[in-house]
Amino acid sequence: MDLDLTDRVYIVTGGARGLGRATADVLVAEGAKVVLSGRTEETLATARGDSVEAVVADNADPETPRRLIAAAQARWGRLDGALISVGGPPTGTVASTTDDQWTAAFQSVFLGAVRLGREIGAALPTGGSIAFVLSSSVRAPLPNLTISNGLRPGLAMVAKTMADELGPAGVRVNGLLPGRIGTERVEELDASTGDADAAREAAARTIPLGRYGDPDEFGRVAAFLLSPASSFVSGSMLPVDGGMLRAL
Numbered sequence: 632m633d634l635d636l637t638d639r640v641y642i643v644t645g646g647a648r649g650l651g652r653a654t655a656d657v658l659v660a661e662g663a664k665v666v667l668s669g670r671t672e673e674t675l676a677t678a679r680g681d682s683v684e685a686v687v688a689d690n691a692d693p694e695t696p697r698r699l700i701a702a703a704q705a706r707w708g709r710l711d712g713a714l715i716s717v718g719g720p721p722t723g724t725v726a727s728t729t730d731d732q733w734t735a736a737f738q739s740v741f742l743g744a745v746r747l748g749r750e751i752g753a754a755l756p757t758g759g760s761i762a763f764v765l766s767s768s769v770r771a772p773l774p775n776l777t778i779s780n781g782l783r784p785g786l787a788m789v790a791k792t793m794a795d796e797l798g799p800a801g802v803r804v805n806g807l808l809p810g811r812i813g814t815e816r817v818e819e820l821d822a823s824t825g826d827a828d829a830a831r832e833a834a835a836r837t838i839p840l841g842r843y844g845d846p847d848e849f850g851r852v853a854a855f856l857l858s859p860a861s862s863f864v865s866g867s868m869l870p871v872d873g874g875m876l877r878a879l
């Protein structure tokens with residue numbers, strides 16, 4: 632199957648590492664151009680190249696959507712879609728999570744994503760595609776990840792609403808629900824338990840495929856959702872979790 636990505640241009644936020652970077656790598660391998668963002672120059676520096684424009688930009692900054700769209704237009708003169716990813720929120724129970732943690736996470740994880748989706752959605756032509764990186768917490772709560780459990784389901788419904796609003800313009804909007812993919816974020820979550828190996832083994836036992844996903848396995852699904860190959864998929868939440876989610 633041809634993903635028809637040659638010379639298409641995508642914004643990938645939170646793309647210096649992890650799921651964003653893995654998706655950008657697949658997009659570029661398939662012939663696309665990428666505007667990649669992250670918060671620090673050091674982590675982005677290695678990504679720069681013929682097919683990658685790297686922009687230091689925080690998803691929480693209201694100026695970020697305008698700057699990323701402008702970067703795509705300035706370098707390649709077109710924009711076909713975006714993967715909206717960001718660093719995960721802090722861990723914690725409902726009882727231990729403070730107002731300041733909720734407020735900071737709302738700005739970067741929730742409002743930042745909504746704002747990016749809104750501004751990029753308005754800039755996309757017919758055939759454009761937006762994919763939000765969400766979490767299995769859209770459908771089932773994760774232990775000790777209160778903020779994720781609180782914010783992701785709401786974002787999923789915003790994405791669904793955007794699919795309604797942008798569908799008539801021929802723009803698709805979907806969400807990706809990673810389960811446990813082996814990125815730095817998941818390494819940190821495992822380490823935060825005090826016994827990373829035990830945490831990883833216990834988590835792997837809850838996954839029917841018996842292992843963590845590889846970032847590239849996520850990137851290939853994300854690239855498909857962004858590409859014209861998925862031209863009739865919109866308003867969907869797609870788990871990439873090795874069968875982990877107990878909800879359909």
Ligand SMILES: NC(=O)c1ccc[n+]([C@@H]2O[C@H](COP(=O)([O-])OP(=O)(O)OC[C@H]3O[C@@H](n4cnc5c(N)ncnc54)[C@H](OP(=O)(O)O)[C@@H]3O)[C@@H](O)[C@H]2O)c1
Nearest residue numbers: 645647648649650669670689690718719766811812814816
């Ligand atoms: N990996 C999984 O299995 C999994 C499962 C469920 C949900 N998720 C969610 O998926 C998202 C991506 O996860 P990941 O595993 O790729 O995380 P990661 O390995 O920590 O990578 C996050 C990326 O986002 C960038 N970033 C962080 N905060 C940012 C901000 N405010 N603005 C712009 N860029 C920012 C980071 O670069 P800088 O630090 O340089 O900015 C980094 O490139 C997270 O929201 C996570 O909660 C992941």
